[in-house]
Amino acid sequence: MSRVRIPPMLRGEVGGVREVPAEGDTVRELLFDLMARFPSLRPQLVEDDDIAPFVNVYVEGEDVRTLDGLDTSVDHGSTVILLPAMAGGL
Amino acid sequence: MNGVATFPKAMPGYRELLQQVKSEIDEVDVTQARELLDAPERPLVVDVREPDEWTEGRIPGAIHIPRGNLESRIEQAAPDRAQPIFLYCAAGNRSAFAAKSLEELGYENVVSLAGGYTDWKRSGLETELPRTLDGEKRQRYSRHVLIPEVGEEGQLKLLDSRVLLLGAGGLGSPSALYLAAAGVGRLGIVDDDRVDASNLQRQVLHSTGRLGEWKAESAKRTLEELNPDVEVVPYIERLTSENVERILADGWDVIVDGADNFPTRYLINDAAVWHDIPLVHGSIYRFEGQATVFKPGAGPCYRCLFPQPPPPELAPSCAEGGVLGVLPGIVGSLQASEALKLCLGIGEPLVGRLLLFDALATEFSEVNLRRDPNCPVCGDSPTITEYVDYVEFCSGRPAHA
DSSP, X not given: OEEEEOOGGGGGGGTTOSEEEEOOSBHHHHHHHHHHHOGGGHXXXXXXXXXXXXXXXXETTEEGGGTXXXXXXXXXXXXXXXXXXXXXXX | OHHHHTOSSOOOOHHHHHHHHHHHSEEEOHHHHHHXXXXXXXXXXXXXXXXHHHTTOBOTTOEEOOGGGHHHHHHHHOOOTTSOEEEEOSSSSHHHHHHHHHHHTTOSSEEEETTHHHHHHHTTOOOBOOOOOOHHHHHHTHHHHTSTTTHHHXXXXXXXXXXXXXXSSTTHHHHHHHHHHTTOSXXXXXXXXXXXXXXXXXXXXXXXXXXXXXXXXXXHHHHHHHOTTOEEEEEOSOOOTTTHHHHHTTOOSEEEEOOSSHHHHHHHHHHHHHHTOOEEEEEEEBTEEEEEEEOTTTSOOHHHHOSSOXXXXXXXXXXXXXXXXXXXXXXXXXXXXXXXXXXXXXXXOOBTEEEEEETTTTEEEEEEOOOOTTOTTTSSSOSOOSOOOHHHHTTTSOOOO
16 A cells, blocks of 8 residues: 555545555556546546656656656555646746 | 873964974965966965955955864865865965864865965066955845855855746746845846736735736836846746747846746746756645756756646646645745855755645655656757747647657
8 A cells, every 4th residue: 555645736536635545566556546446537647558748656756757667666655646747837 | 280281391472383383384485376376277276364355355266265264164165185275365374374274174285375465466466356245235135145155255146147037926926036135136037917916816026006017017116126236127028939049148047937838838948958057947736836946967857857748628727726825935935045056056956856845734845856868858869959839739739740
């Protein structure tokens, strides 16, 4: 079980909470567990069976694209951060 | 009495002590000094006199560390103990003691100028008058001048610095106010919008009396009233591929990105990479904000972080999603702090780190960012080398190759 931090623009898809627990030994398993429970997250997170280019996934502060992508292993109890690009400044 | 009893003879007087110290250090005369300073491997020249002596003239290229602060500040100026150091004072006595102290700190290659600045000047060698803050500025910026990492030199650097701000809105307001208060000499403000009542909950550059005015003009008035030392250059236009080169040609040391849309963010990113200008990034939404510094050559760029913008239907703006009024105050102030550090060349800027702030939880966290060697703009073999149609690129339609 890991804790997945949900960014504010995606909270509507998970009932408004800031953090959601998810199961999985890899980023793939973890995201698919999340998307199975919250299907409207899918277009926000994956594209062509890979992590969408406009969202970053960090496991313990490291971008999984610089690790093994969807196959990056996730230790039990890790903090996972989902981070879509946000443009707001005004 | 045990401390005193170990001395073999009576305590030396000043003359004896000076003589003893001089016999233990390396001294050079003016002729040797000139050779040393003309050599290709020039030593670090340190003036150890008092501030009032320093302001009356110095050896060109010297840095100023008064004798009393030498031990505490030298490591910052010369972290490498093998670095050759050339010390001088007025007559060569204080610098002799200074040389002795540096040797005790482990510096291996220290010389002191016998005869000091007095001999140097008497020999007709080149001197320079340091630039100094006038009395009014010294008072205005006194709290900066007191900080060793800033000091008078740093303040002069800020007064010579030029920072371009994208947006005079939520993030741009606190950034611009603090940069102006800090005495950054020139602030450019790019904004094509007018002050609206819905802005005033957070955009502290503007006020009720300015409703309907151009934000860039309103910003100029506020900032120049805050600090007349600052020149504000308003650009009442939206940044586009057509005007970006003209605006950058005015010369900027740092860019602060407080834009509210993806096309502008990708455009300024590409421009900053190509012009080798550090870009201080900030963004906000509801209770959360992010900040980082994209410094070309030293870390990733915005495209390394987000190769593509989200499709518009998945990317709500503050206008749609709302934002806590004080949030841009925090994130924009962080951007100002980063911009000041970059202007001064001090500290550890947020390069390769993305700072996340959650105001509801009152929590700061950080994730690591890495440069993508395959990045189309800052990667090893860039595929984008000129401005593209950023509106189209961000529209969700496939960008042309």
